[in-house]
Amino acid sequence: MDMSVTFGDEAVAAEASEAVRRLAEEGVPQALSNGDPTLWGPEAESEARMRLGWLDLPTTSRELLPEITKLVERARAENLEHVVLAGMGGSSLAPEVICATADVPLTVLDTTDPGQVRRALADRLDRTILVVSSKSGSTIETDSHRRVYEKAFRDAGIDPADRIVVVTDPGSPLEQLAIESGYPVILADPNVGGRYSALTAFGLVPSALAGAEVIRLLDDAAEVRPRLAEGSEANPGLTLGAALGTAALAGRDKLVLEDGLSPINGLPDWIEQLVAESTGKQGKGILPVVGADPTEAEDEIVAGIDTEADVQVDGPLGAQFLVWEYATAIAGRLLGINPFDQPNVAESKENTARILRESGDGPLPTGTPALVDGPVEVYGELPAHVKDLSGVLTHLLEQIPDRGYLAILAFLDREAAFDVPVPPEASFEEITDIWAAHDPASLQGLLAIRTDRPVTFGWGPRYLHSTGQYHKGGPQNGVFLQLTGAVEEDLEVPGKPYTLGRLQLAQALGDLDAQRGRGRPALRLHLTDRKAGVRYLLDAAREV
Numbered sequence: 001m002d003m004s005v006t007f008g009d010e011a012v013a014a015e016a017s018e019a020v021r022r023l024a025e026e027g028v029p030q031a032l033s034n035g036d037p038t039l040w041g042p043e044a045e046s047e048a049r050m051r052l053g054w055l056d057l058p059t060t061s062r063e064l065l066p067e068i069t070k071l072v073e074r075a076r077a078e079n080l081e082h083v084v085l086a087g088m089g090g091s092s093l094a095p096e097v098i099c100a101t102a103d104v105p106l107t108v109l110d111t112t113d114p115g116q117v118r119r120a121l122a123d124r125l126d127r128t129i130l131v132v133s134s135k136s137g138s139t140i141e142t143d144s145h146r147r148v149y150e151k152a153f154r155d156a157g158i159d160p161a162d163r164i165v166v167v168t169d170p171g172s173p174l175e176q177l178a179i180e181s182g183y184p185v186i187l188a189d190p191n192v193g194g195r196y197s198a199l200t201a202f203g204l205v206p207s208a209l210a211g212a213e214v215i216r217l218l219d220d221a222a223e224v225r226p227r228l229a230e231g232s233e234a235n236p237g238l239t240l241g242a243a244l245g246t247a248a249l250a251g252r253d254k255l256v257l258e259d260g261l262s263p264i265n266g267l268p269d270w271i272e273q274l275v276a277e278s279t280g281k282q283g284k285g286i287l288p289v290v291g292a293d294p295t296e297a298e299d300e301i302v303a304g305i306d307t308e309a310d311v312q313v314d315g316p317l318g319a320q321f322l323v324w325e326y327a328t329a330i331a332g333r334l335l336g337i338n339p340f341d342q343p344n345v346a347e348s349k350e351n352t353a354r355i356l357r358e359s360g361d362g363p364l365p366t367g368t369p370a371l372v373d374g375p376v377e378v379y380g381e382l383p384a385h386v387k388d389l390s391g392v393l394t395h396l397l398e399q400i401p402d403r404g405y406l407a408i409l410a411f412l413d414r415e416a417a418f419d420v421p422v423p424p425e426a427s428f429e430e431i432t433d434i435w436a437a438h439d440p441a442s443l444q445g446l447l448a449i450r451t452d453r454p455v456t457f458g459w460g461p462r463y464l465h466s467t468g469q470y471h472k473g474g475p476q477n478g479v480f481l482q483l484t485g486a487v488e489e490d491l492e493v494p495g496k497p498y499t500l501g502r503l504q505l506a507q508a509l510g511d512l513d514a515q516r517g518r519g520r521p522a523l524r525l526h527l528t529d530r531k532a533g534v535r536y537l538l539d540a541a542r543e544v
């Protein structure tokens with residue numbers, strides 16, 4: 001299957017074609033293909049100089065294959081069939097889509113929800129292999145997962161050194177720890193940023209362990225690679241980047257991502273991080289909208305993966321990764337931003353660290369609820385006429401400005417809905433209905449039909465490493481609805497003064513501080529009983 005970018009929207013096609021011509025005249029496609037770090041201006045140059053390694057990965061990553069094969073053979077020989085990946089953002093989003101597309105099971109831990117981590121721990125610990133992936137080697141969630149698993153392995157009489165594999169950058173504190181602990185380390189290419197790292201060790205190692213055929217990804221990427229030097233619409237990365245960039249400049253800066261019934265499963269979540277973190281800064285950016293239907297709003301453009309849309313991007317997964325990365329770099333140039341930094345991500349992390357530090361052993365600074373409706377407490381400022389939960393939701397929707405959006409950010413257990421018992425004779429449709437009725441993510445669809453503005457949904461803290469950059473650094477027209485929940489059974493983080501549940505709440509509060517500090521409307525709904533709270537909230541949304 002060949003990589004292609006085609007258009008269902010003539011206006012987008014015409015703008016893109018004109019921009020392709022201009023960019024070609026300026027020599028941009030050739031320069032990008034050659035790894036020229038000057039394409040994003042003098043301020044971005046030093047960062048870009050060490051962030052363009054992704055262009056060579058279809059060739060350079062092949063060096064990893066013998067090492068990966070050895071790891072896979074060892075895991076097979078020891079019957080380690082449950083592959084758990086601890087990694088945030090760029091360190092887990094690519095393996096998630098690679099494994100979903102290959103239809104091989106991978107348990108991804110990119111959460112601080114104690115229930116979700118407990119579920120992973122309870123699943124075949126005796127046959128678990130844990131991949132600890134972190135480029136920086138200092139990400140708090142990933143560090144916590146490693147600590148939790150080390151203890152669990154030891155408690156079960158298993159040597160962690162037999163079960164933990166580390167993927168990190170050379171020289172990181174995690175590399176050092178791995179060496180000291182006797183964990184095998186696969187070093188990733190340091191000249192590739194996290195969200196561009198799908199075809200590095202970060203994408204390949206966990207995916208191969210889970211059973212995906214990773215060489216195919218490199219072969220498919222290698223096949224499209226020569227076209228990325230071309231100065232014409234035969235260059236799919238140039239065409240896609242020109243379309244995204246010119247559409248955003250013309251005001252169509254909400255990018256609805258659809259993968260329909262495509263054989264590629266879940267790529268929009270990966271694109272979401274790439275596009276949001278790369279472009280959402282200096283008050284500019286492209287907002288990816290995943291999991292929602294197009295609204296036909298004027299500021300929207302729809303991209304389809306192997307699916308008819310304004311811009312349709314067809315091709316195999318390995319080539320898609322490379323083409324979207326190239327396109328994002330092109331769109332970044334057109335928008336006049338540095339697509340390789342994430343200047344606002346640290347802010348929420350710092351807020352969280354401060355909140356944990358200042359609260360010591362005492363309660364976290366949650367404040368007092370402005371309203372309590374059933375199992376839901378509402379934190380934040382509310383006008384006097386708002387008396388119940390559906391009033392709260394209506395109030396939030398009314399606050400979305402022109403060209404703005406609502407972001408639902410759920411610091412909850414992403415898998416909890418699937419634990420709900422289903423009758424043994426239930427049909428597939430009945431089962432999915434039961435799940436949806438217990439899934440906080442259903443709130444996105446329920447609120448989306450009550451506004452003509454985009455509604456996004458992100459799981460916390462996962463989104464902090466993805467759209468969180470856009471929410472803080474992009475155009476300031478977001479309205480934020482946070483969901484948190486009471487913790488029934490918490491989990492210690494060995495060697496740390498916080499539990500996972502405490503960390504999770506501190507992360508929510510830290511990001512809320514960042515949004516409120518910018519004057520954005522932001523409310524936190526706290527579910528004092530999670531299961532009842534989700535149902536109550538979804539019912540309230542139906543009444544809006």
Ligand SMILES: O=P(O)(O)OC[C@H]1O[C@H](O)[C@H](O)[C@@H](O)[C@@H]1O
Pocket residue numbers: 088089090091133134135136137138139142194195277342345464465466
């Ligand atoms: O791989 P790590 O260093 O643990 O980083 C994981 C993620 O964390 C940060 O928040 C960055 O903004 C992301 O781009 C990155 O993918």
